[in-house]
Amino acid sequence: MSLFRCEQVNKSYQGQPVIRDITLTLAQGELVGLLGASGVGKTTLMSILAGVDRPDSGRVLLKGEDITGVAGRVGYMLQKDLLLPFKTTLDNVSLPLILKGMKKSKAREQATELMERFGLSGSENKYPHQLSGGMRQRAALLRTHFSGNRVILLDEPFSALDALTKSELHRWYLDVSAQMGLTTLFITHDMDEALTLSDRIYVMTGIPGEIQTQLAISAPRPRPADFAVSQEFLQAKRQLLDAIGR
Amino acid sequence: MIKKFQNIKSKASSLSLLLMLLAVWQLVCSLELVPPFLLPSPVSVVRAFAADFVPIMGHAVVSLTEAFAGLSLGVAGAFMLAVLMDRSNYLYRALYPIMLITQTVPTVALAPLLVLWMGYGAAPKIVLVFLVCFFPVAVGLLDGFREADPDAIVLLRSMGARESQIFLHLKLPGALPRLFSGLRIAVSYAIVGAVIAEWLGGSSGLGVYMTRVRKSYAFDKMFAIIFFVSGLSILLMRLTAWLEKKMTPWARQGDGKES
Numbered sequence: 001m002s003l004f005r006c007e008q009v010n011k012s013y014q015g016q017p018v019i020r021d022i023t024l025t026l027a028q029g030e031l032v033g034l035l036g037a038s039g040v041g042k043t044t045l046m047s048i049l050a051g052v053d054r055p056d057s058g059r060v061l062l063k064g065e066d067i068t069g070v071a072g073r074v075g076y077m078l079q080k081d082l083l084l085p086f087k088t089t090l091d092n093v094s095l096p097l098i099l100k101g102m103k104k105s106k107a108r109e110q111a112t113e114l115m116e117r118f119g120l121s122g123s124e125n126k127y128p129h130q131l132s133g134g135m136r137q138r139a140a141l142l143r144t145h146f147s148g149n150r151v152i153l154l155d156e157p158f159s160a161l162d163a164l165t166k167s168e169l170h171r172w173y174l175d176v177s178a179q180m181g182l183t184t185l186f187i188t189h190d191m192d193e194a195l196t197l198s199d200r201i202y203v204m205t206g207i208p209g210e211i212q213t214q215l216a217i218s219a220p221r222p223r224p225a226d227f228a229v230s231q232e233f234l235q236a237k238r239q240l241l242d243a244i245g246r
Numbered sequence: 247m248i249k250k251f252q253n254i255k256s257k258a259s260s261l262s263l264l265l266m267l268l269a270v271w272q273l274v275c276s277l278e279l280v281p282p283f284l285l286p287s288p289v290s291v292v293r294a295f296a297a298d299f300v301p302i303m304g305h306a307v308v309s310l311t312e313a314f315a316g317l318s319l320g321v322a323g324a325f326m327l328a329v330l331m332d333r334s335n336y337l338y339r340a341l342y343p344i345m346l347i348t349q350t351v352p353t354v355a356l357a358p359l360l361v362l363w364m365g366y367g368a369a370p371k372i373v374l375v376f377l378v379c380f381f382p383v384a385v386g387l388l389d390g391f392r393e394a395d396p397d398a399i400v401l402l403r404s405m406g407a408r409e410s411q412i413f414l415h416l417k418l419p420g421a422l423p424r425l426f427s428g429l430r431i432a433v434s435y436a437i438v439g440a441v442i443a444e445w446l447g448g449s450s451g452l453g454v455y456m457t458r459v460r461k462s463y464a465f466d467k468m469f470a471i472i473f474f475v476s477g478l479s480i481l482l483m484r485l486t487a488w489l490e491k492k493m494t495p496w497a498r499q500g501d502g503k504e505s
Contacts, residue, residue, distance in 0.1 A: 050404040072406020082401050086419040086496045095415065096405045127496040147405040 002061075003028045003183055004049075004074065004151045009058035011044055017208035018044045022058070024185075024202055024211065026151070031177060031184045031221070033194035035240065036204035042187045043079075045209070046155050049185070050076035062151065072100070075148025079155045081140035083128035089139050090115070090124040096147035111146065117176065118142040134165045141173070145182070152177075154186035158193065170196060174222045191240050195233055196223060203243040213243045286466035294466035295474065302455065302474065309444065309452040310478070312368055313436040316375020320432065323376070324384035332391040332417070333409075342388075345381065353378050354442050361446045371443040371451070378439040379432035386428025390421025423497065426490040433482040441475055 005025040011018050019041040026032055036042050047053040049060055051071035059068045067073045075096075083092045090111055097107035115121045118138045128136060137157065144152055157173075158166045174197065177184055188194050194201045198217055205212040219232055227233055268288050274280060275287030286294070295302070331338045356377065360370035394417045402412050444453025452475060459467040491497075 047400065047404075052400050052404045071404050076401070076404040078397050078401055080397060082395065082398050084398065084416065084419070086422070086494070087415075088496075095402075099402070099405050099407045099411055099415070129496075 002026060004060075004062050004185075006045075006049055006060045007058055009045065009048055009055045009060070011041070011048060011053070011055050012208075013044075020208040020210050022204075022209070022211055024214075026183050026185055028183055029178075029181055030199045031174070031186070031197055033198035033201040034185060034187045034204060035189065035191065035194045035201055035244070036187075036209065037189060037244065040204045040206065041209035042204060043155055045204075046076065046153050046185075046187060049153055050074060052076070062149065072096075072147065073149060074151040074153060075144035075146075076153045077140055077144040077155060077157055079159070081128075081136045083131075083136055083139055083143075085128055088125050088127060089120060089131065092128065093120075093139055093143045093146065096143060099147075111142070114142055114145070117179070119172070132165075133161055134169055137161065137169060138172070141176075145180070150180070150182050152182055152184045154184060156187050156189070159188070159190070166193075171222060173197070178221070191237055192228065194240070195236055196227070197221075201236075201240065203240060205244060213239075215239055215243075283463070283465060286469055290466045291469040291473070294464070295470035298467060298470070302452075302471065305450055305452045305455045306474070306478070308450045309437065309440045312371040312440040312443075312451065313375055315368070316372040316439065317379050317432060317436040319372065320376045320379030320436075321383050321429070324380050324387060324428075328384050328387035328391060329413075331388055338388075345384065349381055354439070357443050357446055360443065366447040366449065370446075371440050371448070374443040375436050375439040378435040382428040382431040382435075383425065384428075386424040386426075387421050390424030391417045393424070394420050422494050423490075426486065426494070429490075430483055430486050433486050434479045437475060437479045437482065 002025040005023070007023050009022040010020055022045055024032075024034075034042055034045075044053070048055045051060070051067060051069055051073060054069040059066055061067065062073055083089075084095070087095065090108055093115070094104075094107040094111035097110060098104060102110075112124065115124060118141065120135060120139055120142065123131060123135060123139075128139070131139065137160075141152075141154075141157070144154070158169055161169065170193070176182070186197070195217060199221070201215045201217070203212045203214070204210065215236060217232070217236055219227060219230070224230075271285075272288050275282060275285060275290075282290075327341075331341055353374065357370070357374050360373055364370040364373065398416055399412055402416055407415070440451065441453040441456065444451035445457055448454050452471060456468065456471050459471065
């Protein structure tokens, strides 16, 4: 059974359809990429999945429960890290717990426990502007983790990072998500990133955006260093190129 | 480190310039280039201040009380209005232009009217201070609330935050620097506002003292009180700056890099 899914989701803005009949499914522990050019409505879809926006029709299900338009059930990370500049790292990270009504001391305690695994120990009392780009991203990811039931939606989480930090964070995220049993849907416009990280890739195209095709990558994660030159990688990339170009 | 050093250096140079001006002033008076009843020497100003120290302090307490009362009411009122205007787009669109227009009214010119309406007690003084403090604080807060990143609001919503939580965790702390820049202006207006209202009538207060010494042509006392009032304003602005530092710790930590 699927852990998280959306069915037949449609959304228009000012009479213009933005996304049409989107159905997608995430199984427990899966890492799924959502690939598409700018303007196909990926971010609109994400905000519907996160419950911040309501679809015109269709529904969103978490463990079989209808959570359409209900926020706070899955973790959602926007394109920017959006760490609040006036809160320390620890307070930023524990914010979702506090918003859910947890006591500040208990929320901090829970957050502190995970700071090390997220490579953030020692920066608890620093402010966001004192952190490196990679650390900010990890802090935002930890905060996202606290806001969801191990279901995490990421909108281009790694796009603003330099190449080295990016591949380092890729490896780290695969590791953490396996350890913690996270289920992730992430938006990307970078095919190589999608192929490196994903168990499956949905390709979204057109205006209004539709799921054009989906593609499973069978190589086990984390993928070997030479995966990017392997036969499977190149074949999959060709399929993606075909799907997007169509 | 370097910045701190430069700070000290710039403070030292303005201090030495000030001392030089004082020395020139004293020299002009000692040589009697200007008749002493028109321009009292710095030394006689200090003497006049010392001689009247006790009554001046008594008047200062009255003026400061009026200033604080007006300032607190102004800040509280500004806060409430800013919150309402932030919650309601209709109120914002309706009131913001009016608020800007009211700033063309010279508030100080309202003082005689206030005295006529409310008499010689503390009321017209407090109302005038309220009026001069209200606007900079309300606009500062409102701009601060409005500056909250819409994406951050979406993020907090996605975490299931209620409107009140978005206000408390995002808008309010984000608006603090703006609030304090408004407050710095407001505190300096507060003292001056109280003093000006006192000019027009009353039985005590620094403004009343000023009118009395003016009427008796006691120039040394007039200078003393002018310096004292500006000293009070500086003190209050310093206090506000200190409070700002305490309440916005994120602004001073780290390498000063903006992000």
